[in-house]
Amino acid sequence: MSMLSDQLLVVAILAYLVSMLCYAVEHAFGLRGAVARTATRELVGAGAGVEPAPATSPRGGATSPRGGVTSLRGMATSLRGATSWAGRAAVGATVFGVLAHLGCLVARGLAAHRMPWGNMYEFVLTVTFIGVVAWLVLAARRPAVRRLGLYVSLALVTLLGVAGLVLYTEVMPLVPALRSYWFVIHVSTAALASGIFLVGFVTAAMYLVRAGYEQGRVGFPYSLGHRLPTAGVLEPLTFRLHTLAFPIWTFAVAAGAVWAEAAWGRYWGWDPKETWAFISWVVYAGYLHARATPSVRRSTATWIAVLGWLTMLMNLFGVNLFFEGLHSYAGVD
Amino acid sequence: MTGLGALARNSWRQLTSMRTALVLLFLLAVAAIPGSLLPQRGVNVERVAGYFAAHPDLAPVLDRLWAFDVFASPWFSAIYVLLFVSLAGCVVPRLRDHVRALRAVPPDAPRRLDRLPQHADGVVVAGGPDAVAAALRQRRWRVAVRGGTVAGEKGYLKETGNLLFHLALVGVLLGVALGSWYGWHANRLLVAGPDGTFCNTVQQYDDYGLGARVDPGELPRFCLELADFQASYLDSGQPVRYAATAVVSGFGPASVRHFSVNDPLRLPGASVYLLGHGYAPVLRYTDRAGRAQTTVAPFLPADASLTSEGVAAFPDANGGDRTAQVAFEGLYLPTVPDSPPFVRSAYPAERAPGLMLFPYRGDLGLDAGIPQSVYQLDRGQLAAGRLAQVGEPELLRVGGSMTLDDGTRVEFLGTRQWVTLSIRHDPGQPVVLASVALLLVGLMASLFGRRRRVWFRPVSGAGPAVFTAAGLPRSDYLGFTDEFSRLVAAVRTQRPAETRQLSQAQQRGPR
Numbered sequence: 001m002s003m004l005s006d007q008l009l010v011v012a013i014l015a016y017l018v019s020m021l022c023y024a025v026e027h028a029f030g031l032r033g034a035v036a037r038t039a040t041r042e043l044v045g046a047g048a049g050v051e052p053a054p055a056t057s058p059r060g061g062a063t064s065p066r067g068g069v070t071s072l073r074g075m076a077t078s079l080r081g082a083t084s085w086a087g088r089a090a091v092g093a094t095v096f097g098v099l100a101h102l103g104c105l106v107a108r109g110l111a112a113h114r115m116p117w118g119n120m121y122e123f124v125l126t127v128t129f130i131g132v133v134a135w136l137v138l139a140a141r142r143p144a145v146r147r148l149g150l151y152v153s154l155a156l157v158t159l160l161g162v163a164g165l166v167l168y169t170e171v172m173p174l175v176p177a178l179r180s181y182w183f184v185i186h187v188s189t190a191a192l193a194s195g196i197f198l199v200g201f202v203t204a205a206m207y208l209v210r211a212g213y214e215q216g217r218v219g220f221p222y223s224l225g226h227r228l229p230t231a232g233v234l235e236p237l238t239f240r241l242h243t244l245a246f247p248i249w250t251f252a253v254a255a256g257a258v259w260a261e262a263a264w265g266r267y268w269g270w271d272p273k274e275t276w277a278f279i280s281w282v283v284y285a286g287y288l289h290a291r292a293t294p295s296v297r298r299s300t301a302t303w304i305a306v307l308g309w310l311t312m313l314m315n316l317f318g319v320n321l322f323f324e325g326l327h328s329y330a331g332v333d
Numbered sequence: 334m335t336g337l338g339a340l341a342r343n344s345w346r347q348l349t350s351m352r353t354a355l356v357l358l359f360l361l362a363v364a365a366i367p368g369s370l371l372p373q374r375g376v377n378v379e380r381v382a383g384y385f386a387a388h389p390d391l392a393p394v395l396d397r398l399w400a401f402d403v404f405a406s407p408w409f410s411a412i413y414v415l416l417f418v419s420l421a422g423c424v425v426p427r428l429r430d431h432v433r434a435l436r437a438v439p440p441d442a443p444r445r446l447d448r449l450p451q452h453a454d455g456v457v458v459a460g461g462p463d464a465v466a467a468a469l470r471q472r473r474w475r476v477a478v479r480g481g482t483v484a485g486e487k488g489y490l491k492e493t494g495n496l497l498f499h500l501a502l503v504g505v506l507l508g509v510a511l512g513s514w515y516g517w518h519a520n521r522l523l524v525a526g527p528d529g530t531f532c533n534t535v536q537q538y539d540d541y542g543l544g545a546r547v548d549p550g551e552l553p554r555f556c557l558e559l560a561d562f563q564a565s566y567l568d569s570g571q572p573v574r575y576a577a578t579a580v581v582s583g584f585g586p587a588s589v590r591h592f593s594v595n596d597p598l599r600l601p602g603a604s605v606y607l608l609g610h611g612y613a614p615v616l617r618y619t620d621r622a623g624r625a626q627t628t629v630a631p632f633l634p635a636d637a638s639l640t641s642e643g644v645a646a647f648p649d650a651n652g653g654d655r656t657a658q659v660a661f662e663g664l665y666l667p668t669v670p671d672s673p674p675f676v677r678s679a680y681p682a683e684r685a686p687g688l689m690l691f692p693y694r695g696d697l698g699l700d701a702g703i704p705q706s707v708y709q710l711d712r713g714q715l716a717a718g719r720l721a722q723v724g725e726p727e728l729l730r731v732g733g734s735m736t737l738d739d740g741t742r743v744e745f746l747g748t749r750q751w752v753t754l755s756i757r758h759d760p761g762q763p764v765v766l767a768s769v770a771l772l773l774v775g776l777m778a779s780l781f782g783r784r785r786r787v788w789f790r791p792v793s794g795a796g797p798a799v800f801t802a803a804g805l806p807r808s809d810y811l812g813f814t815d816e817f818s819r820l821v822a823a824v825r826t827q828r829p830a831e832t833r834q835l836s837q838a839q840q841r842g843p844r
């Protein structure tokens with residue numbers, strides 16, 4: 001079972017790599033086709049409230065929706081054949097990857113006779129799984145953002161690669177300190193929040209790129225901007241994802257505190273992991289605050305969200321690997 | 334005078350602005366970072382001492398900056414106190430406004446409805462304004478009808494949630510403060526067996542910390558005997574389960590209680606947590622006069638296989654001669670490996686226990702009045718030559734013995750288990766927990782709630798049944814377009830009969 005899990009991880013990584021390549025192909029060659037397709041779907045469908053993606057250049061002035069549909073349709077049909085396979089293959093590969101990813105987690109749990117969240121390796125597998133599921137849900141509901149897939153796949157391959165190469169741990173039962181039902185509650189919600197924050201980070205970073213591009217900035221990374229959904233789509237989406245993740249994160253931290261009380265006798269002790277959880281919480285609270293403050297620019301607020309993800313990464317990797325504390329159960333030597 | 338007043342008013346306005354709150358939040362996050370990078374006294378005193386040893390020049394400077402007590406430092410406190418003052422200054426006026434808004438009726442329609450984000454013309458409602466109002470009320474809108482125009486507002490819960498969230502933050506802070514004033518905690522190493530019984534007084538703690546308002550005489554009185562301790566391991570040596578059994582006396586008749594990691598012993602006014610465990614070798618030393626003494630010496634585990642180190646001292650041996658006191662430095666291996674070197678245990682459970690003893694004789698230096706570790710010999714005495722190793726170390730099995738150069742004898746009788754316990758009480762805990770629960774409820778209401786307004790105004794000259802409708806979301810709300818069109822559709826089909834019943838009920842019922 002444990003070996004099956006390891007093999008499925010490789011399969012998942014490969015699938016995400018394939019999806020990344022397909023997205024890249026779509027980006028490189030099928031840009032207009034892809035944009036036109038999504039735009040058509042949105043304008044034709046009822047999709048109220050979502051800003052349509054711009055036709056070719058964001059600086060090309062506003063196209064009236066109605067005119068847009070006809071002109072875009074023409075373009076879409078001409079380019080569809082050439083490019084749609086890449087986009088479709090990308091989504092297919094992602095779905096295939098998710099299934100392998102799920103299989104990898106389930107096999108791991110079966111091998112260990114417990115939830116697969118006992119060490120850092122398994123935790124990263126879970127966070128990325130939640131991230132990719134959240135991403136697929138999002139992509140199904142908002143076709144306009146599907147083009148972010150390249151970056152989501154990139155993040156997945158990176159994180160899973162690090163998990164497999166650096167963090168890999170043999171299947172082991174839990175140490176006594178982790179034997180508690182709070183383990184399931186705390187770790188699952190922390191992984192859930194982290195997975196959503198991960199997707200939120202991708203949209204936040206892409207918003208910053210796109211916003212820079214729309215302001216006429218040139219050069220890398222802003223040059224990537226013209227292939228991205230508009231800032232007007234990305235920014236509210238980023239906010240939504242964070243408003244979803246933040247209460248879950250709050251709950252996860254609180255559940256951790258309840259557990260810490262039972263395990264160590266105090267609900268909060270400024271252990272490095274707790275300290276960084278606090279820092280992340282404060283930074284994300286700062287993001288929501290900044291977002292609600294009219295005098296703070298949206299791009300400034302979004303930078304805070306990016307900073308929030310960096311603090312999450314610090315907690316996930318930095319604290320487990322470099323600090324010594326009560327939470328040192330990463331299982332990585 | 335007025336200058337000062339203006340300055341004060343200005344500063345207050347500055348402090349309670351969202352921007353200041355933002356800066357303070359950011360500062361709070363930054364200020365917490367050194368607390369994770371540097372060892373903290375509140376977390377691990379030994380590692381602070383280690384840092385002092387490793388950086389003798391830097392550490393005292395950092396210490397003067399409270400770098401080893403970050404979360405108790407004046408600068409960290411200053412940030413959160415300012416933040417909470419700012420929060421109060423921000424929330425109290427909002428609370429007042431919100432209470433007012435809850436009592437008030439939805440405001441009048443703006444003059445130009447077509448300028449609003451949502452807008453629908455020629456909405457025909459057979460029942461007129463009453464029907465519109467009834468339809469809105471049915472959907473839990475708060476409604477005001479003025480001169481044929483119907484105004485509706487919904488989503489007050491958002492602001493309620495926001496205020497609840499921020500007030501709950503204050504609750505968390507109060508709970509923490511309560512805990513630091515009235516809470517206390519202590520640590521104690523407890524060897525199994527009736528002679529190891531410990532009673533809950535400060536004299537019997539190994540170390541402790543009492544809150545500012547805790548009287549040491551008022552700690553709950555109880556005694557604890559470790560009756561049994563079991564640890565089970567995998568073949569790899571990884572621990573799987575710990576189980577401690579204690580006899581608790583002091584609350585009525587003595588009772589037998591079980592506890593473990595993650596499952597503390599809850600007693601009235603105190604909880605007892607299992608933190609660690611180890612072995613205490615039992616040694617019997619027979620001195621030159623033929624007098625035998627027995628000691629139980631807890632050894633400290635040095636690795637995951639419970640290789641343990643410690644000292645067994647016999648200060649009263651040899652007739653109280655200060656220069657002929659005896660002590661043994663020991664290395665205890667619960668499982669002696671099959672082949673040498675015998676320096677590391679092969680497994681944490683006692684499969685093949687062995688005790689390597691290094692005999693010492695001389696002045697142990699116990700009477701100097703200097704507190705010293707019970708796990709180590711006094712290095713000063715060793716260096717001064719007042720205490721010296723006598724003879725080669727020997728590896729003893731349980732029941733084995735070794736004879737020193739002066740003919741005296743030490744026997745290894747076996748081991749006892751010991752546990753380290755944390756005994757704690759924190760009356761702030763329920764306050765913090767309740768506040769966090771409210772915080773979460775408030776947060777969700779605030780983040781997912783949506784304040785929005787709608788208006789239905791009769792089109793002038795078209796009779797009382799044709800309306801212009803408009804809607805205004807007062808927060809980010811992508812779905813408002815949908816809701817608005819559904820609402821307009823529902824209002825259109827509102828039946829007059831329903832309307833009458835409803836509006837009568839509304840008039841009778843409490844508003």
Ligand code: HEM
Nearest residue numbers: 285288289292349350351354416419420423495498502779
């Ligand atoms: C302990 C410090 C604080 C924390 C952790 C904090 C956190 C938050 C969070 C997470 C939100 C977004 C969720 C929500 O809308 O309820 C929020 C909203 C808000 N906070 Fe704070 N806050 C703090 C202090 C303050 C202070 C000092 C002020 C006043 C200057 C303030 C004013 C507001 C306002 C007005 C909103 C609502 C914005 C909106 O209309 O959506 N907060 N706060």
